[in-house]
Amino acid sequence: MKIVGSYTSPYVRKVLACLALKGLAYEIDPIVPFHGDDRFSQMSPLRRIPVLIDGDLTLCDSSVICAYLDEAYPDRPLLPSSPKDRARARWYEEFADTRMGEVFIWGLFQNLAIKKYVFGEEGDPEIVERMRTLEAPSVLDYLEAQVPAEGFLFGDIGLADISIAVFFRTAEFVRYQIDATRWPKAAAFVARVLDHPSLKDLRVLEDAALRTPPPQQRDVLKAAGAPISAESLGGAPPRKGVMAV
Numbered sequence: 001m002k003i004v005g006s007y008t009s010p011y012v013r014k015v016l017a018c019l020a021l022k023g024l025a026y027e028i029d030p031i032v033p034f035h036g037d038d039r040f041s042q043m044s045p046l047r048r049i050p051v052l053i054d055g056d057l058t059l060c061d062s063s064v065i066c067a068y069l070d071e072a073y074p075d076r077p078l079l080p081s082s083p084k085d086r087a088r089a090r091w092y093e094e095f096a097d098t099r100m101g102e103v104f105i106w107g108l109f110q111n112l113a114i115k116k117y118v119f120g121e122e123g124d125p126e127i128v129e130r131m132r133t134l135e136a137p138s139v140l141d142y143l144e145a146q147v148p149a150e151g152f153l154f155g156d157i158g159l160a161d162i163s164i165a166v167f168f169r170t171a172e173f174v175r176y177q178i179d180a181t182r183w184p185k186a187a188a189f190v191a192r193v194l195d196h197p198s199l200k201d202l203r204v205l206e207d208a209a210l211r212t213p214p215p216q217q218r219d220v221l222k223a224a225g226a227p228i229s230a231e232s233l234g235g236a237p238p239r240k241g242v243m244a245v
């Protein structure tokens with residue numbers, strides 16, 4: 001199996017953690033999507049990561065990929081067993097992918113990191129301020145009311161827990177930390193999920209990806225123990241994304 005996508009992406013992290021929970025081996029082509037070449041455009045029509053290649057199957061979108069993994073490799077399910085809990089778990093994944101993506105990726109990470117380091121542009125300080133003072137707090141108010149004081153959302157750790165926590169790891173890259181005095185349950189829950197081996201073992205690779213310019217990343221990540229694929233779809237001059245957000 002091969003994953004295309006950078007260790008800094010929460011959506012890639014979600015898939016890698018699910019692969020780890022299931023004990024599935026993979027190779028990774030850790031590209032930043034904006035540097036993807038024409039073969040990447042063919043594989044991922046929205047020019048987004050992650051992409052999964054499993055034999056003759058190529059899939060885009062982390063939710064589609066995780067649903068496929070759970071059906072094709074049913075040992076160690078990612079979802080709880082009852083229909084109601086499964087539906088709730090899927091909702092948390094959807095909330096994370098859309099609302100948390102909007103706040104932490106398109107709001108904060110995009111304006112504080114991508115614009116500057118990929119495109120050499122200034123981020124928008126007004127958007128950053130609104131995300132920090134209004135939008136992230138509204139996400140955390142919701143999570144504080146949803147997450148358990150101990151353990152995970154549906155017993156053992158699964159897709160719902162991972163989908164939420166992965167965004168706070170990328171938020172850390174731009175120095176966003178949950179205020180544990182204001183949202184104690186959410187802060188403890190996210191720390192607990194990120195401390196699970198399926199996510200904790202990725203940290204060293206995420207840190208290496210973050211501090212290394214894209215042209216050197218494959219070598220640096222390989223030296224740090226990442227299962228780097230032989231071929232890459234990266235290395236092209238940066239192109240703006242296909243989607244507006």
Ligand SMILES: N[C@@H](CCC(=O)N[C@@H](CS)C(=O)NCC(=O)O)C(=O)O
Nearest residue numbers: 009011033048049061062063241242
């Ligand atoms: N719904 C998609 C979102 C994936 C996504 O937006 N990935 C970002 C990286 S964190 C990306 O590829 N951005 C490039 C772009 O939008 O042009 C998923 O769940 O996989």
